[in-house]
Ligand SMILES: Cc1cc2nc3c(=O)[nH]c(=O)nc-3n(C[C@H](O)[C@H](O)[C@H](O)COP(=O)(O)O)c2cc1C
């Protein structure tokens with residue numbers, strides 16, 4: 087492969103690609119994290135075997151390839167046939183003959199494999215309707231390991247434009263005026279950071295990408311690194327050009343070997359073609375990019391800990407009164423952005439700030455990828471304009487709470503985010519609204535909780551996570567979190583005391599004010615937000631009652647005879663034989679026998695079972 | 709970059725070279741701020757949070773906070789500051805309930821009256837994990853010990869939990885520990901610290917044993933005067949030099 091010696095050479099090559107005959111049909115198999123976990127690689131293998139049998143391998147008219155995350159992970163493995171757009175869910179290796187013989191060769195809908203053959207495309211599904219896939223636009227359209235695929239879909243046009251006519255100043259101006267805010271946590275305006283780096287003194291300057299993605303259950307950054315690695319690399323190259331940085335690193339979470347592999351390969355390909363390294367596109371601009379595997383701790387995603395980790399030291403945060411853009415990595419001017427922030431850069435530079443601002447709201451322009459998980463019908467990755475309502479995500483895309491149960495709360499922003507009650511579902515999903523409501527955007531994780539989820543238990547769960555993940559350096563975080571955890575654990579075990587709720591709030595506020603880094607400062611959020619919206623439930627726990635039927639021993643299930651149909655599901659689920667009743671007659675709980683384990687609660691399809699206070703454990707109101 | 713920044717501390721006009729820590733600027737005015745993890749001879753770390761002060765409504769660790777803005781207004785004893793210090797003292801007391809220094813400080817900040825919650829599941833081993841021992845060790849001696857582990861389990865440890873091979877027995881760690889947690893014995897012939905025994909080498913002048921063999925080896929010498937004899941020797945030298953000067957003056 088030859089190096090592009092000039093921007094025009096690159097654009098000519100792209101033109102050639104676009105003019106070249108395309109495959110008649112392509113079968114894209116989702117290679118995103120969810121589908122791979124569900125067996126996507128096996129499906130891909132079976133499809134290739136089938137294609138070989140049919141003599142299609144090497145035939146340029148037909149293509150079978152893995153692609154990035156298609157989003158609807160709940161129903162994976164997924165596959166899509168293009169150009170028809172027929173969308174196949176829950177496919178298995180056994181479906182390979184049909185998918186190759188009928189779908190790939192003839193473009194027909196394989197009978198029985200699409201539930202609603204009248205609406206066979208992705209876009210007809212409710213899950214995709216509210217979405218605007220900008221950051222994820224190439225996921226599903228390209229082989230992440232192919233530079234030509236990337237180029238065919240708009241890749242590196244922004245770099246050619248920046249180096250060719252915009253120059254560093256205009257490139258930076260476009261990003262600044264786009265109003266892009268950091269997608270990794272705080273939503274800090276990227277433009278302000280860029281300006282600070284441009285004005286910094288000292289060399290070399292570094293640009294870094296944060297791909298540490300420590301929030302449990304979140305995988306949008308992984309999907310991006312594995313599904314469209316070039317977009318991150320091009321974004322960083324643009325940043326380096328605009329800010330005069332000569333080197334950079336992508337810091338990738340320890341548990342993501344495939345991300346490391348894809349990014350490494352993309353870096354190598356970009357270098358070979360003169361898109362990275364010395365003399366980019368024949369100019370005198372140079373940018374060296376490397377990959378660093380994460381230290382394997384949640385706190386390594388914090389900026390100063392991340393830099394310490396790249397320097398080869400223990401990944402613990404430092405006191406930060408001097409900005410990284412002044413003294414960061416190796417005490418040199420450094421700019422860190424989340425990988426999704428970087429992926430937003432090329433289209434902003436190419437299409438201009440107005441284009442970026444055409445979605446989202448004034449102070450929160452653009453789109454954001456959310457990872458939707460928990461008690462919701464459809465889980466997966468959803469990209470929405472910022473400022474969309476929480477209900478757009480949960481109800482429209484997610485299809486509402488799973489199993490017809492009632493929505494209790496959503497938890498946003500990762501472990502140090504907050505819980506918002508069902509009454510706030512029309513709140514706009516943007517950085518400021520979420521923060522004001524006591525939650526956080528974080529990296530865009532959203533967990534749906536139904537009425538059988540206990541907020542005190544949720545606060546305990548996240549506080550336990552943060553206690554474990556605290557680096558242990560500063561006193562408030564290291565020793566304050568165990569104190570809070572001790573009280574929360576007591577509440578969920580029926581050892582709560584009157585006044586515990588007040589104690590929690592007081593000490594949580596102090597932790598927030600005194601901790602050294604962002605982890606400790608935000609670690610109080612799970613407690614503060616749940617007390618803010620669900621104080622009643624905390625007070626009930628002080629008295630030994632869990633209305634959600636989650637904290638064992640703190641409730642007894644009560645059957646509403648009017649709603650009970652006598653189906654017997656709860657009776658069969660009870661390990662203590664504490665439910666009795668004849669078929670089709672209302673059942674009854676025997677409180678003496680009930681061990682208050684909660685096994686029966688999710689079984690009832692008529693919502694006739696409700697947790698009630700236990701007569702023997704409820705403490706007198708103090 | 710301005711050479712000096714001007715502002716106020718507790719309402720008192722203050723002026724300091726650009727980048728001076730708030731702690732130093734306050735001490736220069738005679739304003740005392742309690743510290744624990746901080747030591748003038750060691751790189752600052754800002755981990756104990758005892759020195760927290762208020763700047764523009766926010767709490768900052770004064771031992772590390774650089775004064776860079778003209779017109780800064782810092783408060784070293786506001787209600788917010790006192791409450792914050794009380795909180796960290798309370799937490800540290802739960803680690804080192806017998807530390808005289810913490811008990812004394814706690815009286816000032818009303819933290820000791822706080823009930824020690826039995827649900828507070830911490831190792832009350834007397835160590836507040838400020839890392840002064842590890843910092844002084846790596847700076848002066850050998851990185852024989854370090855803080856290791858995460859979260860509440862973080863602790864000062866020797867590698868592999870064994871008596872540290874690189875330890876010189878210099879006691880810099882123990883003498884720098886603000887809570888007196890690091891135990892050692894010294895019977896005038898051998899010294900025991902970190903579960904290791906060190907032979908002490910006699911002072912060539914008075915025979916007093918003050919240095920370990922490892923310490924002297926680290927300095928590249930076989931023996932050395934004890935501090936007292938060294939001082940005496942130095943004084944003698946100065947006196948001798950003095951007499952030379954006075955002799956010349958007379959002549
Ligand atoms: C405890 C902690 C963990 C963090 N983890 C991540 C992470 O996994 N990924 C990330 O992009 N930012 C993380 N951040 C935020 C980063 O410190 C930093 O603000 C961000 O990477 C900046 O990029 P952005 O402005 O593009 O969002 C974390 C912050 C804290 C305090």
Ligand code: FES
Nearest residue numbers: 754756757759771
């Ligand atoms: S003395 Fe400043 S944080 Fe410990």
